Amino acid sequence: MARRVLAGLGLACMYAAVFLAFHPAIVTGEAFLGWDAVNEHWGDLLVPLHALRAGELPLWHPFERGGYDFLADPQTGVLYPFNWLVWLAAAVFGEGPWVVLLKSLLHVAIGGLGTHILLARLGLSPSASSFGGLAFVLSGRVAKAKDSAGLWSPVWLPWLVLTGLELVRRPSPRTGLAFGTATAMAFLSGYPPNFFRDLVGLAPVLLVALVLVVRRLPAARRHLARVAGAGGLAVGVALGLALPNIIATLAWLPETVRDQLDFGEVVYSTARPLHLLDALAPGTWRDGAPVHYLGAVALLLAVFAVRRDALRITWAACALLFFLLACGDGSFLLPFLARHVPGFGLWRIPAQYFFGFAFFVAVLAAHGFDDLVRAEPARRRALGRRLALVFGLACLGLLVARAWSRAPASTGLAALFVALGGACLGGLLSARPWLRRAAAPAAIVVALLELKVQARQIHGITQRPPDLARDAVLAQLDDRVGWRVADDDHYRWRVGARLDVRDIFGRDSTLVTRRWRAFAARAREHANLLAAANVRWYAGGHRAAVQRTAAGQSRWTPGRPVELLHAAPLAYWTAQVELVDHEDDALARLAVLPPGRAALLEASQLDPATTAAIAGFDPTAAPVPAILDGFARNRLGFTVEAPAAGVLVVNEAWGPGWTAQVDGAAAPVLRANYLFRGLLVGPGRHAVELEYRPPRLRAALAVYAATALLVLLGLVLLPRRTSA
Incomplete structure (x- = not known):
């Protein structure tokens, strides 16, 4: 077991190191990750660390936007264990921007290692497994996504396929726990649209694998029952680990802009089916850096690998499906599914489907590589003819395409690499043992060199290192x-x-x-x-x-x-209360009223008793600032001397889940001043406590902890495998 773990860590480090070698400017400090990585994810990684240092749970984040539910935003990944590793590193070594680079490299390693292990479990050679892992993590989409949240969920697709195939072939409590855990990791990692896309690719693979397994078993019903039992356990594990996020997000969702997603935004894409040529040679059909670039050697090996095998046909069909979905409104498929199939109309940026395209092409390419590595003498001639047909026609086509290519240099280089790659791969079919031994590493080197040269635009998408002098x-x-x-x-x-x-x-x-x-x-x-x-x-x-x-x-x-100089205090008492009919009216009035003097309440948000109480206020009393007794992420405390009955306005954002006590008695938290909170208080001195306690969240966190403990015990104590 220890040797297996060490070997896995070594492979993971290898994939991260190769990926980092493709970005030398980051290594030298001349450049850093781009846009989202530093502008968004860096902060998301530090918020929980600061909360835990203060002895608090990172539920509410009061330091942005007036405050918001940090846990409810899936992108924050509060319950994602691999984020915890980054928090630990930041706590020990400092909070600089390197922490988000660590997270990106960690996920590259997860994706590469998962693809490698999947291919090895499918029976492929170590060199073919390495080729597939590198083809996936060095693809254009992954290279670009080093800077964005789009990377987190797709790197779990290999693990979903790996654990899902294990469950289908060897159903047991252990395989059910493993599949459920991988599913939860893909969800908790922080980007629900790509989790959904993972499931789109996973479903046909598992369905075909189940049919293939059942067809050759004499006791098919018994096997299906075991699959159903293990699958039910997997669903329970996934839901148990995801429950706090689901509850928090659903409670917060009605307040957000998410329900205003336009259909045009769902299907808009700059990719078109003819841009498949750019997966072979960047710039042949379109300007710019194509994020679906895979490398000509990998793509042609994938074409070479397709044959009459149900699982290989499924890999190829999934690759084609994801490419067409990534084309968005450039193809009929996504608009049709977005209108008629639940789920497809919820997400924007169809180009994210290129992750699935890259993964399935990488898996097929590894199969093609393995066919050549393990070719029996009797089959070498036939495989050689097929290899020459695929690579020779592609090389000839690229040379012809140089005449009308938008990037003739790139198209010509692609032809050169196709010729070199084809020659190296052909060496795997040689009768000379020394040539066969040298051909596999040579082909991998050519493929890496091609990706390094041809994908330089994609790998070069970075920004300058953050300057924190301000x-x-x-x-x-x-x-x-x-x-x-x-x-x-x-x-x-x-x-x-x-x-x-x-x-x-x-x-x-x-x-x-x-x-x-x-x-x-x-x-x-x-x-x-x-x-x-x-x-x-x-x-x-x-x-x-x-x-x-x-x-x-x-x-x-x-x-x-x-x-x-006229900023309103953090909290203040006032009896000057103005009722408005609609939230837009509140925003318009807030722009013209003197700050810190009045309270704007929306009549539609008030019950009759509250409205009647407000009608009895004396507006002649001057506003009084409250004294801050305690400020924490999930708790606030004030003392206020109210000269009469009125409203305590707290300039922290209102949110479902905030509760209040005035002198120990529960009080409703009202919407005040459009964005903030208000409480009714009577005359006199009052101690006010506000606490963020979303309903059912504590129970959900208990379920999360119990499920995590169940998974850990099960994976340690249950037997590793059962026969199919």
Whole structure:
């Protein structure tokens, strides 16, 4: 067992090292990962670490967007164990941007190792298994996704296929636990659209494999019953591990913009079926860096591998399916499925289907490589003719295509690599043992060299290393808990998430609330909205507009943020309550009212008793700021001296799951000032406690812990295999 683990770690490190070698500028420090990696995921990795250091669970994140449910956003991956490894590394070695590079390399290793083990379990040679793993992790889509959340779920597709095939062929409690765990990892890793796409590719493979197994068994019903039992256990494990995320996301979903996804956004793609040529030679048919580039040697080996074998035909059919789905509105398939089949209409960016295309082509290519490595003398001549036909025609076609190619140099290079690769692969069919021994590594080297040269545009998609010099300015500002900043892409890289600075802006993900997105769009150029949200410091490209709309209530020194002198306090009592009919009316009124003086409530959100109580308020009393007693991620405490009955406005975002107590008695948490919270309080001195306790979440976390313990015990104690 220990030797197997060490061998697996060695292979994983090999795949990560090769991937990193394809990005030398990152190694030398001249460049770093691009867009999402640093701008989004770096912060997501640090938020839970900061929470755990403070002895808190990372449920609510108060340092961006006025606060939001951190667990409910699947992309944060709070319950994903491989993120825990990155948190541990950051806790020991520091919180620099290298932590997100570590996560990317970790997932490249997961994808490469999973593909390698899958191919080895299918009976392929070590060299063929390595070829398939490298073809997958060095494909154009994976190379580009090193910078985005799209990478996390697809690297689990090999593991889903591996554990799913084991369950179908050898159903047992152990294989059920393994398949359920792999499914949960693909879901918890943080990108539900690509988890769904994983399942699209997994379903036909397992269905065909089950039919093949059942056809050759005399006791088919008994085997099917065992598959059903193991499958049920897998579903239970997957649901048990995913339950907290599912509950949190479903509770938060009605507040978000996700339900406004347009059909055109679902199916829009720049890829077309004829762009399959760019998987062979980048730039032949379209400009730019094609993210579906696979390498000519790998793609032609995949074509070479297709023969009358049910599983190979399934690999090929899945590759074609994913390519057509990635074409989006350039093909009939995805528009039809998005309209008529549940699930396909929920996700944007059809180009993400290229992950499945790359994986299934890599699996087929490894089979073709293995056919040549293990060719028996009697079959070598026939295989040689077939190899010459596939590679010779492709080389000739590429040479002809140079005349009309958009990138003739790339097309010509592809022809050269096809010729070199075909020659090396042909050496595997030689009668000379020394030539056969040298041919396999030579073919892998040619394929790697081709990917290195031809995919340089894709591998070169990076940005400069983060410059954090501006962050030092934040340390010179006044109390950061009592006041908020508005980082309008000035400090960048999610200053709130990284430095625990309360930032009204932050990551604009697909699960932001409708209200916050509308508020942020208007507040960028309207100082009154910023001030009403407890923002004292603004930094960003709309500085002039913010100063102009501050109407003389601002101060600015070059090199520092704009200071808004009329910012509302973090919490304040007021009896000046204004009822509006609709949320849009609340936002419009908030832009013109003096910050920190009134409370805007929406009549449609109030019950009759609350409305009647508000009608009896005396609006002549002056507002009173509350005293902050305690500020934590999931808990707030205030003391307020209320001269009369009124509303305590708390300038932290409202969300389902927030509960409140006033002097120990439960009190409803109202929506106030469009985005924030409000509580009714009577006259006198009051101790107010707010706590984030989403309903059913504690029970779901207990289920998660029990399921994880069950999986660990089962995988350690249950026998490894049973006969089919």
